Amino acid sequence: MGDPSRDAKVIGPDPVRARALYRAHASGYDASARRTMRLRRRVISLLDLQPGQTVLDVACGTGLSFAWLREGVGESGRVIGVELSPDMLRLARARCERESWRNVTLIESDMGAVEIPARLDAILFNFAHDVIQSPTALARIFAAARPGATVAVAGMKYPPWWLAPLNPWVRARARPYMTTFAGLEAPWRPLLEFLERFERQSIHFTTGYVGHGRVKRG
Numbered sequence: 001m002g003d004p005s006r007d008a009k010v011i012g013p014d015p016v017r018a019r020a021l022y023r024a025h026a027s028g029y030d031a032s033a034r035r036t037m038r039l040r041r042r043v044i045s046l047l048d049l050q051p052g053q054t055v056l057d058v059a060c061g062t063g064l065s066f067a068w069l070r071e072g073v074g075e076s077g078r079v080i081g082v083e084l085s086p087d088m089l090r091l092a093r094a095r096c097e098r099e100s101w102r103n104v105t106l107i108e109s110d111m112g113a114v115e116i117p118a119r120l121d122a123i124l125f126n127f128a129h130d131v132i133q134s135p136t137a138l139a140r141i142f143a144a145a146r147p148g149a150t151v152a153v154a155g156m157k158y159p160p161w162w163l164a165p166l167n168p169w170v171r172a173r174a175r176p177y178m179t180t181f182a183g184l185e186a187p188w189r190p191l192l193e194f195l196e197r198f199e200r201q202s203i204h205f206t207t208g209y210v211g212h213g214r215v216k217r218g
Helices: 004-010 015-032 032-045 066-073 088-099 135-143 161-173 189-194
Strands: 056-059 077-081 104-108 122-126 143-157 195-203 208-215
Touching: 015 032, 015 088, 032 122, 032 143, 032 208, 056 066, 056 189, 066 077, 066 088, 077 088, 088 104, 088 195, 122 135, 135 189, 143 161, 143 195, 189 195, 189 208
Parallel strands: 056 077, 056 122, 077 104, 122 143
Antiparallel strands: 143 208, 195 208
């Protein structure tokens, strides 16, 4: 059997492996994500959500973004959360039941096979690297997006070449949460064919990024 870190560099996203990873992480995920909540809120704010809109939370995990997404779309809007891990989605469902959220639709699916049940006004990719590196998943998502829909994204990336000694640290931090390191030089690049504009900036000493844009019109 090969070196797992090497395999992750050359093989694309692996949904089966992702389910296994998140089965191990599910129970402690919320606690581990506390340090990233400020960034999560910042990314959601880039969607510029409006009451009545429909927003997709890609790889929604345990639903940590739902409260802020609902705040943006209001009771008249809709949040759709798609997650391939049944263990993570179980916690998301419990969160919705505990909070009595009636306008959150949860779907257990690989994004490459999902049937999105509504037209999308906004799309959130919060640390969803595997999905962004899947052409099939992106085709599914953007087929459901309205022209001009807002998109916001955050994730990890390799730093510039002169900081290449940090790459092993980036891979070590990323390994528990993604199944491929493909595209880490510029993880947002697969999104560009669907967007009419895209603005981004580096964060975390250039080992992360935040970006936003709009879906192409026509």
